[in-house]
Amino acid sequence: xxxxxxxxxxxxxxxxxxxxxxxxxxxxxxxxxxxxxxxxxxxxxxxxxxxxxxxxxxxxxxxxxxxxxxxxxxxxxxxxxxxxxxxxxxxxxxxxxxxxxxxxxxxxxxxxxxxxxxxxxxxxxxxxxxxxxxxxxxxxxxxxxxxxxxxxxxxxxxxxxxxxxxxxxxxxxxxxxxxxxxxxxxxxxxxxxxxxxxxxxxxxxxxxxxxxxxxxxxxxxxxxxxxxxxxxxxxxxxxxxxxxxxxxxxxxxxxxxxxxxxxxxxxxxxxxxxxxxxxxxxxxxxxxxxxxxxxxxxxxxxxxxxxxxxxxxxxxxxxxxxxxxxxxxxxxxxxxxxxxxxxxxxxxxxxxxxxxxxxxxxxxxxxxxxxxxxxxxxxxxxxxxxxxxxxxxxxxxxxxxxxx
Amino acid sequence: xxxxxxxxxxxxxxxxxxxxxxxxxxxxxxxxxxxxxxxxxxxxxxxxxxxxxxxxxxxxxxxxxxxxxxxxxxxxxxxxxxxxxxxxxxxxxxxxxxxxxxxxxxxxxxxxxxxxxxxxxxxxxxxxxxxxxxxxxxxxxxxxxxxxxxxxxxxxxxxxxxxxxxxxxxxxxxxx
Numbered sequence: 211x212x213x214x215x216x217x218x219x220x221x222x223x224x225x226x227x228x229x230x231x232x233x234x235x236x237x238x239x240x241x242x243x244x245x246x247x248x249x250x251x252x253x254x255x256x257x258x259x260x261x262x263x264x265x266x267x268x269x270x271x272x273x274x275x276x277x278x279x280x281x282x283x284x285x286x287x288x289x290x291x292x293x294x295x296x297x298x299x300x301x302x303x304x305x306x307x308x309x310x311x312x313x314x315x316x317x318x319x320x321x322x323x324x325x326x327x328x329x330x331x332x333x334x335x336x337x338x339x340x341x342x343x344x345x346x347x348x349x350x351x352x353x354x355x356x357x358x359x360x361x362x363x364x365x366x367x368x369x370x371x372x373x374x375x376x377x378x379x380x381x382x383x384x385x386x387x388x389x390x391x392x393x394x395x396x397x398x399x400x401x402x403x404x405x406x407x408x409x410x411x412x413x414x415x416x417x418x419x420x421x422x423x424x425x426x427x428x429x430x431x432x433x434x435x436x437x438x439x440x441x442x443x444x445x446x447x448x449x450x451x452x453x454x455x456x457x458x459x460x461x462x463x464x465x466x467x468x469x470x471x472x473x474x475x476x477x478x479x480x481x482x483x484x485x486x487x488x489x490x491x492x493x494x495x496x497x498x499x500x501x502x503x504x505x506x507x508x509x510x511x512x513x514x515x516x517x518x519x520x521x522x523x524x525x526x527x528x529x530x531x532x533x534x535x536x537x538x539x540x541x542x543x544x545x546x547x548x549x550x551x552x553x554x555x556x557x558x559x560x561x562x563x564x565x566x567x568x569x570x571x572x573x574x575x576x577x578x579x580x581x582x583x584x585x586x587x588x589x590x591x592x593x594x595x596x597x598x599x600x601x602x603x604x605x606x607x608x609x610x611x612x613x614x
Numbered sequence: 615x616x617x618x619x620x621x622x623x624x625x626x627x628x629x630x631x632x633x634x635x636x637x638x639x640x641x642x643x644x645x646x647x648x649x650x651x652x653x654x655x656x657x658x659x660x661x662x663x664x665x666x667x668x669x670x671x672x673x674x675x676x677x678x679x680x681x682x683x684x685x686x687x688x689x690x691x692x693x694x695x696x697x698x699x700x701x702x703x704x705x706x707x708x709x710x711x712x713x714x715x716x717x718x719x720x721x722x723x724x725x726x727x728x729x730x731x732x733x734x735x736x737x738x739x740x741x742x743x744x745x746x747x748x749x750x751x752x753x754x755x756x757x758x759x760x761x762x763x764x765x766x767x768x769x770x771x772x773x774x775x776x777x778x779x780x781x782x783x784x785x786x787x788x789x790x
Contacts, residue, residue: 386647389648390649396650503725507724525756528754583741
């Protein structure tokens with residue numbers, strides 16, 4: 211039973227009630243990180259910082275944004291951009307961060323794939339990470355609706371139409387999602403709700419799960435080596451810091467982490483102040499018009515690869531290929547049949563698989579941006595088929611892999 | 615029941631009531647997302663068909679969607695007669711034939727553009743093409759333009775109401 215004594219200090223007062231020393235140890239100073247890592251291991255912290263930037267800038271945008279089809283466009287492009295002091299800052303931080311967060315997510319993902327950080331007990335880290343990717347995608351899409359410009363409207367039209375399921379013609383489902391025959395007031399208000407409440411709640415819950423999933427298997431290292439964290443941390447605490455294979459999360463690892471974050475933030479604010487244009491589609495500076503389709507409808511760059519998998523096929527085949535592309539990454543830990551947890555460079559055919567997948571996704575991204583004509587159509591089709599083929603080949607080439 | 619104590623009974627009873635409550639809440643949530651009655655009631659549009667000119671595409675609006683209205687010239691009707699699926703799509707009001715369709719690409723819902731000189735529709739999004747009557751002539755669209763429910767009333771066309779002519783289009787697969 212709890213027995214409280216007169217506190218000897220403020221810290222002691224808190225310690226008796228909240229065990230802050232214990233919490234600090236568990237979360238920071240005695241949460242062990244392997245030493246054998248590189249700057250790519252800092253991407254998690256970069257993502258946390260980016261999420262914080264999105265949250266703070268979002269809070270300020272929320273105070274002036276009006277989720278109404280008649281006023282939404284002006285509340286963003288006039289009120290926030292011209293009337294509110296530093297309104298432009300919040301908007302540009304929010305837009306740039308929403309774009310850059312996907313760049314970091316992709317780096318984070320491909321780092322995990324390269325070093326095999328999704329197997330041997332790390333499956334839940336991967337799965338929760340992919341759920342975060344889905345949640346961030348939904349968050350990005352719903353946010354894109356809010357300025358109610360031409361791209362908002364037509365992206366909303368095209369993406370909600372996907373739910374008709376091609377030949378299934380589930381038009382009732384599409385109208386249910388929109389709350390109208392076309393994107394209109396009901397659509398805007400519900401996507402506003404999703405963007406500012408439901409999906410952010412889901413993201414925060416998933417971040418908790420993602421971090422929780424890390425604690426038992428711990429962070430992977432550059433050689434996929436199985437580190438005995440109990441043994442190595444004892445060595446560290448006994449004073450043999452140089453001989454131990456691990457270090458404290460704080461301040462050892464955080465010191466380097468924050469250095470990478472620092473470099474990242476220089477790059478980030480350079481974009482915010484001087485090159486925010488890439489995150490602001492010019493077409494979306496025309497107010498939504500349900501009777502005029504823009505000449506080209508394309509998603510933001512981070513969705514282009516999956517859009518290009520949808521595009522070269524007829525409706526039904528395209529939808530199936532698209533659905534395949536959306537879920538297949540989640541299954542990676544189970545499709546990789548090799549027991550080896552080492553960098554791709556030491557894994558035989560998987561090395562080529564990794565680089566082929568990375569290059570293929572870059573090609574898909576580039577083709578997704580170009581108009582679907584002539585040679586670009588053909589390259590896009592080949593890249594889409596390659597994407598599917600690589601995933602089908604994965605279990606076989608990893609099954610054949612020799613024990614490293 | 616393994617644990618037939620009062621505690622077990624409480625658990626079962628609570629679970630049953632909560633289960634019914636959960637299903638009922640899901641039903642309420644589903645219904646809350648349905649289109650509102652005011653949205654559904656605003657779903658009728660009446661067009662005066664005498665004002666249109668031959669081979670000039672006019673875009674009207676019905677239920678927030680663009681409606682293509684294209685009056686056929688005699689030459690265009692003659693051309694359409696060679697293709698039964700085109701003739702099936704045309705609506706006769708007075709003495710003239712009209713192609714009236716929902717102006718959304720059946721692929722993913724972009725609005726195609728009309729080229730009066732080639733008498734074809736082209737969708738810029740993914741390259742789909744339609745002929746003058748709205749039938750598909752180049753993939754990816756899986757079918758021609760959908761035709762809105764219509765009723766001919768003298769020289770007027772009422773969109774949103776069905777008629778025998780519309781039902782015939784539905785049964786012979788001209789529109790969905």
